[in-house]
Amino acid sequence: MEDTLKKLPIGIQTFSAIREDNYVYIDKTPLVHQMVNSAGRFFLSRPRRFGKSLLVDTLKELFEGNKALFKGLYIEDKWDFSKTHPVIHLNFANGVIESRAELDQAIYNLLRENQLRLNIECAQFSLHDPAGCLAQLIQLAAQHYGQKVVVLVDEYDKPILDNIDQPELAATMREGLKNIYSVLKAQDAHLRFVFMTGVTKFSKVSLFSGMNQLEDITLDRRFGAICGYTQDDLETDFAEHLAGVDWAKLKDWYNGYQFLGEPVYNPFDILLFINKNKTYRNYWFETGNPSFLLKLFRKQRYFLPDLSNLEVGEDVLDSFDVEQINPITLLFQAGYLTIAKTSEKRQRLRFHLKVPNFEVQQALADHFASLYSQTQSEQRLHRQDSLFDAFESADFPAIQQQIESLFAAIPWRNFTQNDLPDAEGYYASVLYAWLCSINATIIPEDITHHDQADITIKLGDQIYVTEIKLDKSENYQPQTPNPALAQIQAKHCAQKYLAEQQSGKQIHQLGLVFNKHARNLVQMDWQSF
Incomplete structure (x- = not known):
């Protein structure tokens, strides 16, 4: 059957070559x-x-x-x-x-x-x-x-x-x-x-x-799919090439780019996926280098958890200039963020943004994790495995050891001539990047009917409702009670998840205290239900 399949136009951008030589054309x-x-x-x-x-x-x-x-x-x-x-x-x-x-x-x-x-x-x-x-x-x-x-x-x-x-x-x-x-x-x-x-x-x-x-x-909306492949394109023009594919997994990995019309796939991903025997990899992401963008995030001290719930106006997505670069604008235009939905407030159009798919989410998280902690790729993989194992098994001594090890490994030069250690958001951003990179589900500023937790972490059967505090004293001494844990308990932030115990989930309240002089975690306490 392979001999009868139309050829894949990988790297071919010439219309005549595609039309004259039996290539797939959408x-x-x-x-x-x-x-x-x-x-x-x-x-x-x-x-x-x-x-x-x-x-x-x-x-x-x-x-x-x-x-x-x-x-x-x-x-x-x-x-x-x-x-x-x-x-x-x-x-x-x-x-x-x-x-x-x-x-x-x-x-x-x-x-x-x-x-x-x-x-x-x-x-x-x-x-x-x-x-x-x-x-x-x-x-x-x-x-x-x-x-x-x-x-x-x-x-x-x-x-x-x-x-x-x-x-x-x-x-x-x-x-x-x-x-x-x-x-x-x-x-x-x-x-x-x-x-x-x-x-x-x-x-x-x-x-x-x-x-x-x-x-x-x-x-x-009229031209939302003028570039890219739609789901119908894959199920018709690529039907034979994609025979037997897990459509839900393919969509999760590569679909989701939204320009107000029908969601589309990046053609490069689909063509390489088919060509590489339907192997799931970061094909598109690996062809570009977002290092400038990510450094811009760190320079501007952007609070990374905000990427999970972005709402912006038309002016943010519309345009920018070299003297005034908004990292969100560049992330969107470069394809690392896309439109989840639109809404209207005060007669103005609002755009709710998200990472388009699993490929971009996974790769972007890896890059952020490496950038914020100056970790090489081989070290990152080992640390991700250890962090994943600790959170998946609710091994709290191991969780504490992994967080301390993570921050201890961040080079001193990261803190020279800047005030990063003075910002609570910095510690939250580093944790957010690393937890996203192990495919944990992160809910920043998790709102309840009482108040909100800083971050809720979901991984496997574990749910961690987490509060982060930054202490600025020169010689921190552990406090009783832990101020971060006490705040969660006072807010009753974990109550909204207690019903999930019936489906086998384990609920934990986690209080993390960092210190600006130690530039690390100095106290961690927890309560499990």
């Missing part, structure tokens, strides 16, 4: 048709490896009138292929650009490629005036072909993101790109269609010089 042309039916200027943000480049190439082939490639697809009999348009394609996906000079050279090369492909030569083509050349190229193409021009920009933001950890250099890249993109507003009369795509969304003011006509379809 027909996105119903959504493409909605876009191209208007003389629109569209912007789409999607995480990396989500099929953006294939979508751009599909648009290119459509406007160039390559009808044979669309045979059997939705748009075949709905588009006038006899009317073609010159296409200018700017693709910043290749290579890493590390200076303004390299950016100028890359733009020069892209403009040269487009001139050769369109058989048009700019009269004054200079490395130092790319904007002038692009403007002239648009005008000449419209004149030469007798049709308005289509401009497609792929990975429009990559030169900025490649240098996002160097704000001054990133700002220089932004100015170089702004110089190019500003041309599109001035040449609007010569344009039939504009489509720009990338991972992030920078503000219009900072990058697009007043291109107010640019319609952002990133969170447009």
